[in-house]
Amino acid sequence: MKICVLVKEVPDAAVEKRINPSTGRMDRSGEKNLNPYDTHAIEAAMQLREGGAVAVEEIVAVTMGPESAVRALHKAVSLGADRSVHLCDELLAGSDVAATGYALAKAIESESPDLVLLGQQSDDGECYTIGAVVADHLRMPSLTQVIKLDVIDSEPSAPGLPGLRCERQAEYGYDTVQVQLPAVISVGDAINEPRYPSLKNIMGAKKKPLDTRTASEVGIDSGFVGPDGSRVHCGEFHAPPAKPSGQIIEDEDTAETVARIVAWLDERKLI
Amino acid sequence: MADVLVYVLHYEGAFNKNSLGAVSEGAARAADVGGACDAVVVGGEDLTDELCGTLGAYGARKVFRANGPEGLAQPVVDVMAKVIADHGHSYAIFGGGLLGFEIGAGLAARCRAGVTMEVTSVRADGDELVAERPILGDSQISVSRYRGGLGIIIGRINAFELRESGSAAAAVEDVEVAFSPWSTRATMVTRGEQRGADVDIEGADILVAGGRGLGNADGFQLMEQLAGAFGANTAVAATRAVVDAGWYPYAAQIGQTGKTVAPKLYLAAGISGAIQHKVGMQSSENIVAINKDANAPIFEFSDLGIVGDLNKIVPKLTDAIRARKGS
Ligand SMILES: Cc1cc2nc3c(=O)[nH]c(=O)nc-3n(C[C@H](O)[C@H](O)[C@H](O)COP(=O)(O)OP(=O)(O)OC[C@H]3O[C@@H](n4cnc5c(N)ncnc54)[C@H](O)[C@@H]3O)c2cc1C
Numbered sequence: 388m389k390i391c392v393l394v395k396e397v398p399d400a401a402v403e404k405r406i407n408p409s410t411g412r413m414d415r416s417g418e419k420n421l422n423p424y425d426t427h428a429i430e431a432a433m434q435l436r437e438g439g440a441v442a443v444e445e446i447v448a449v450t451m452g453p454e455s456a457v458r459a460l461h462k463a464v465s466l467g468a469d470r471s472v473h474l475c476d477e478l479l480a481g482s483d484v485a486a487t488g489y490a491l492a493k494a495i496e497s498e499s500p501d502l503v504l505l506g507q508q509s510d511d512g513e514c515y516t517i518g519a520v521v522a523d524h525l526r527m528p529s530l531t532q533v534i535k536l537d538v539i540d541s542e543p544s545a546p547g548l549p550g551l552r553c554e555r556q557a558e559y560g561y562d563t564v565q566v567q568l569p570a571v572i573s574v575g576d577a578i579n580e581p582r583y584p585s586l587k588n589i590m591g592a593k594k595k596p597l598d599t600r601t602a603s604e605v606g607i608d609s610g611f612v613g614p615d616g617s618r619v620h621c622g623e624f625h626a627p628p629a630k631p632s633g634q635i636i637e638d639e640d641t642a643e644t645v646a647r648i649v650a651w652l653d654e655r656k657l658i
Numbered sequence: 659m660a661d662v663l664v665y666v667l668h669y670e671g672a673f674n675k676n677s678l679g680a681v682s683e684g685a686a687r688a689a690d691v692g693g694a695c696d697a698v699v700v701g702g703e704d705l706t707d708e709l710c711g712t713l714g715a716y717g718a719r720k721v722f723r724a725n726g727p728e729g730l731a732q733p734v735v736d737v738m739a740k741v742i743a744d745h746g747h748s749y750a751i752f753g754g755g756l757l758g759f760e761i762g763a764g765l766a767a768r769c770r771a772g773v774t775m776e777v778t779s780v781r782a783d784g785d786e787l788v789a790e791r792p793i794l795g796d797s798q799i800s801v802s803r804y805r806g807g808l809g810i811i812i813g814r815i816n817a818f819e820l821r822e823s824g825s826a827a828a829a830v831e832d833v834e835v836a837f838s839p840w841s842t843r844a845t846m847v848t849r850g851e852q853r854g855a856d857v858d859i860e861g862a863d864i865l866v867a868g869g870r871g872l873g874n875a876d877g878f879q880l881m882e883q884l885a886g887a888f889g890a891n892t893a894v895a896a897t898r899a900v901v902d903a904g905w906y907p908y909a910a911q912i913g914q915t916g917k918t919v920a921p922k923l924y925l926a927a928g929i930s931g932a933i934q935h936k937v938g939m940q941s942s943e944n945i946v947a948i949n950k951d952a953n954a955p956i957f958e959f960s961d962l963g964i965v966g967d968l969n970k971i972v973p974k975l976t977d978a979i980r981a982r983k984g985s
Contacts, residue, residue, distance in 0.1 A: 406798060485766040485773055514775055516763030516812075519731065523767035528732060528844040531760055534902050552847070556898065556915050558755045559669045559850035560908055562729055567843040577902030611770070619772025619809065623801035627792060633945075635957065638966025645974045648946070649982055651962050655944055657864065657923045658888070658982055 388548070388568075389445045390432045391500040392468060393491060393521070394425040396452050396459035397511040406624050412481065419455060421462040424506030426581035431536060431574050432504055433467040433582070440538035441549050445469050447498055451479060451491055461592040465584035470596040472498065478602045478609050483617035484512075488520025490612050493605045495525060501548055505573040507532055515573070522571035529571035530555065530564055534578045542567055660748035660785065661693040663741060665734055666713060666721075667757055669850060671704040676753030678716050679818035683780060684751045685717025686821065690782035693748070694719040697828070698741055700726045700734050711827030716820070718828040724835050729849045731760035732841035739768045740835050742808060749787055750808065751780070754815025754937070756915055762812040771808035776933070778817045787811070795955050796933065815914050815937045854907025862893035864923045867912060867939070869897040871928020871949065871968055875905035880972045881927065887979040895919070897935050913938035927968040931956025948972065 399418035407414040429448070436443035448463035448471040450456050460471035474494040482490060495503055503525070508515040515531060522529030535554040542550060548568040554561055555575065566572070584592075602609060610616050634651070638644045652658050662684040667674040684695035697718040699705050702725065710721040722741045726733040738750060738761065750765060752758030759775055766773035777789045789802040789811045802809075859865060866888070868881040878894065885892045896906040898913055912919055914934040924942035929935065931947070931954055939945070940959060947960040948968045957963040964971060 405794065483772060485771065488767060516759050516773070516775060519760045519763035520767040523735065523764045526840045528840050530844060532756065556902065557729065557757065558667065558674065558915055561851040561853055562849045563847040564730070565845050565847050575902060577899065617772065618770065618804060618806045619774055620803050620805070621800045624798050627796065627799050633957070633961045633963055635963045635965065638964055638971060641970050641974050644964060644966065644971060645978045648962070648964065648975055649978050657944060658979060
């Protein structure tokens with residue numbers, strides 16, 4: 388089985404995020420990192436490989452992004468991916484969610500994976516839907532927010548590839564869903580505890596194969612990507628109505644802190 | 659003229675409140691741009707004519723009903739794509755939750771449409787609809803404008819108010835859809851499993867909520883003792899992170915895929931304040947947060963924030979409240 392893991396470079400959590408007023412896009416300068424949620428997807432791929440229920444021949448990290456995004460791929464490889472694919476093209480900048488999902492699907496298509504894994508959300512975009520977009524383009528079943536993944540026997544109707552039994556929390560409680568591979572699965576952060584990369588793997592990451600692909604190389608129709616190929620335009624950024632900021636207590640002397648909390652609650656007749 | 663199509667989720671014979679909000683919103687906004695709002699439902703025999711007809715009360719003109727699996731997104735994408743192809747709706751609107759996000763995104767791929775999620779407000783501008791969504795941890799609002807034949811709007815949970823505007827029952831039309839092969843390769847095994855005890859938190863005046871900062875399941879004892887100190891009408895609530903980890907029952911979860919609450923006091927300890935949690939408790943009258951990270955997002959929407967270690971503060975607070983109550 389071959390697994391593709393979609394990863395993304397995001398601004399470091401400690402960096403204050405803002406919109407660049409001149410481009411109307413997120414200001415992506417400053418420290419960047421692998422989207423922390425993606426480490427759970429890589430770990431899930433590693434656990435499938437190590438679990439032994441199915442032979443995983445290859446784990447490929449795939450990203451779309453500017454040149455700097457190779458660092459996210461290096462990180463993904465240090466966490467266990469065997470090689471990586473970097474879709475990098477000026478044409479793709481400014482793509483909306485649907486266009487990004489289309490472009491990623493094209494990059495994945497040329498890899499023909501049996502399973503595509505993603506993290507539950509990107510740390511910067513606050514969006515948890517890219518998996519569903521990618522899946523529809525790849526014509527694969529998909530499920531998001533999966534917190535338990537077990538390999539099961541293939542269905543008689545689809546011999547060869549195994550299936551997956553997935554659990555996730557939805558609107559009314561926990562659902563268990565059986566999915567026939569090939570499939571696209573986004574995993575929730577409760578699925579596993581990602582390992583730390585060993586020093587050896589960090590050092591070796593840059594030596595693992597990395598293919599850089601342009602949009603045309605993976606067969607992307609340039610009319611479907613970038614600002615012109617995107618069907619939604621986001622702009623007119625403005626601040627929400629200001630909300631009076633709350634009171635903050637730094638806990639130094641806990642007895643005093645607690646007395647202040649109790650007084651605050653008392654004033655509001657909450658005790 | 660622009661018609662709106664809304665997906666209405668149901669479970670055990672009842673429609674989802676957020677979906678009904680989306681129908682209300684769809685009907686109001688469609689009227690603004692000279693159109694009408696229709697609904698799509700997908701499921702089995704519990705989708706009776708009578709039940710579907712009730713969507714008329716929220717402003718639906720017609721209900722397109724398809725027989726198909728429940729609780730899965732891709733079959734609904736197939737149905738909505740067909741209805742839109744046949745009837746030419748200009749916008750698709752979803753209430754908050756989880757399925758709506760998956761269906762909306764799949765539909766965007768299928769119909770090559772723009773999609774905006776976490777929308778908190780929709781308004782008409784001339785003959786088009788524009789959607790607003792908060793971004794960057796709710797510090798900015800971004801405005802979405804659509805191009806092409808279809809715009810997809812996925813609401814944030816509780817964003818769309820329930821309004822009973824119509825009186826007549828909606829007309830029900832059955833649609834026959836050949837599901838895509840990939841839509842039938844996911845099958846529901848069990849749905850809506852309630853993990854953990856069946857606790858009741860919705861009636862409580864005071865909620866003390868715990869998150870991953872409690873460290874482990876035993877950490878919830880601190881919260882239970884604190885709740886005990888507050889006394890009657892106080893309950894313990896939780897984040898998804900700790901419910902997924904099995905530390906606390908699902909019935910106590912607040913947020914996007916849990917409960918929405920608005921108690922007199924919401925006291926959070928070891929909770930970061932993710933948007934998906936915030937949406938379930940932001941209407942609380944008073945919000946107090948204890949978190950050791952001064953940059954935790956929860957402080958952005960707390961009335962009183964305490965930067966410190968909950969393990970030090972919560973036990974002392976419990977004692978102080980007990981003492982204050984003289985018990
Ligand atoms: C589609 C979707 C739906 C979701 N639905 C929900 C939902 O319904 N409800 C929900 O809650 N979440 C939901 N989430 C998850 C949400 O994004 C967050 O991951 C989750 O709310 C985080 O929970 P938490 O605050 O307990 O954990 P964390 O984010 O890990 O925060 C733990 C906090 O504890 C603090 N802390 C640690 N130790 C201490 C200490 N000793 N003293 C004081 N503070 C300490 C830390 O500083 C940190 O801020 C959803 C996510 C997605 C993508």
